[in-house]
Amino acid sequence: MIRSLEKYFSPQSRSLLIAAPNDDAALWRGDRFVVATTDSMVEDIDFRLDWHGFDFRLLGRRLVSINLSDLAGMGAEPRHALISLCLRASMRVKDLERLYLGIAEQAQRFGCTIAGGDMSETHGPITLTASAIGRVASAARVLKREGARPGWKIAVTGMLGGAAAGLRLLEAGRPPRTRIERGWVEALLDPQPQVAAGKALIQAGVRVGGDISDGLYREIQRLVEPSGVGATIDIDALPLARGLDAKEWRLGAQDSEDFELICAGPGSRLASAQAALTRSGTRLTVVGQIDREPGIRLRDAGRLVRLSKAGYEHFR
């Protein structure tokens, strides 16, 4: 079975000196500074097979994307991925092929080899894990959570809340009916890791940031807590996904798995990052600033508002 699926992985694997699965492990020529991460998706927690329009090919793409998003959040360039699939024996070969196709095409799109994999049987939910391995030019040219300083601006790439709005639709059992609704569902099912944006931020001299896969609010917490600072966020400024009402800003601030990047830096540096990103078609929007006072303040037309829930857990 694994051998019959190798064809999907071959184009990306040429840069490997030895490729699994024939051998116990893959062998490649290493890079000087390595960035690595791992992330899983679990059926009925992260996705449901009965979602309208569910497709194993998109699921495979998403497995790669969520891992590459972590590399993007460090400003790293993807190099290799390892894939571990725990599948039910009853899975149709056609579905397995689409899963592999999705994994392979998304890895290839970002110049990432599929260096190795493992397939196990499960009697329970489909559980997919990938590890992504990338590189940065030096230990200093990287986005870190720590280092934000009072007076710096906070900015995010792309649009927020689309994935949460898509999830709301699918969980209500509703197919997307409009172009806008299809856009929301796409943001959820087929997110694109902001690899180029991460590199552009590094290029512009930004050094504090990460990805927003756990929701904006939670990620801002991660950005301020290690440095003992705080933040004020302007709700008016949040770049909400197309079709979302301003009153629905919470969709963009909590729980949304948008896989965009967040960063903090001096205003001038963010402005030059903004200029570079705009040229490549990516929005970078200032949404607030770093304060000396710890805690996160959400400001809505001058008034302070609260989030009822920090919003960093999976839906359940």
Added chain:
Amino acid sequence: MIRSLEKYFSPQSRSLLIAAPNDDAALWRGDRFVVATTDSMVEDIDFRLDWHGFDFRLLGRRLVSINLSDLAGMGAEPRHALISLCLRASMRVKDLERLYLGIAEQAQRFGCTIAGGDMSETHGPITLTASAIGRVASAARVLKREGARPGWKIAVTGMLGGAAAGLRLLEAGRPPRTRIERGWVEALLDPQPQVAAGKALIQAGVRVGGDISDGLYREIQRLVEPSGVGATIDIDALPLARGLDAKEWRLGAQDSEDFELICAGPGSRLASAQAALTRSGTRLTVVGQIDREPGIRLRDAGRLVRLSKAGYEHFR
């Protein structure tokens, strides 16, 4: 929760430039030739919580061991591991702590940092995945499946069949009663990756080999097929685990997850590997030879015998 468990990982993580989970990914100084692998364990497929003497600490150790065994099978030195745990929300904190402790202590034992991790909820079987990343000195100093030549000897480290005998006991619901039976169960639940043996084989000039996690017969197939050769195995020569009867040789030839190494090479080279390994307390036993004729022949006191089943699937 994850932060409270960080203490288990700190000693190994000092060699990292940036450690997850605070950041999106880990950062480390890379090696020139990198070897990488991934492997999962699924509840009720690879282990059962109701096995006599089941312990989450041993399970954590085993998760690291099965991955390091793949590195050992390449002759590589472990460097980093990424851990992804899919756990039920009902899991007791005490069990989670023992799982982490086991992961941390086994990684530390083999000089491997825990570079990053991910924890997800599942409504189904516990599913644990690790990726292991190691290094070799050059692309030529590595054990590969390909390259076996007619006339070469085939050898295995350690003893075979213990893990299968332990599995037979536990699946029958029987606690191990004797020292010998406890040894079998230990071979199953707490295997030790043959990292030092892999490096010793490389040092002795051996270049063809791998680990035997899928059973001896299946691994010999992998050793002969890529080179278009065959093999003859002497059943009398199989180093069966202590307490196994010679008639039970099938336990050592199929299905047993012994996590030993197999290798092939000219007799003189295997003899010098044997001498080096014996000095460090590891047995290396010649069990057969590579033939020009494809296929695998099992020879029992001069007669050819067959295995009813190739023996490379998980128990079910």
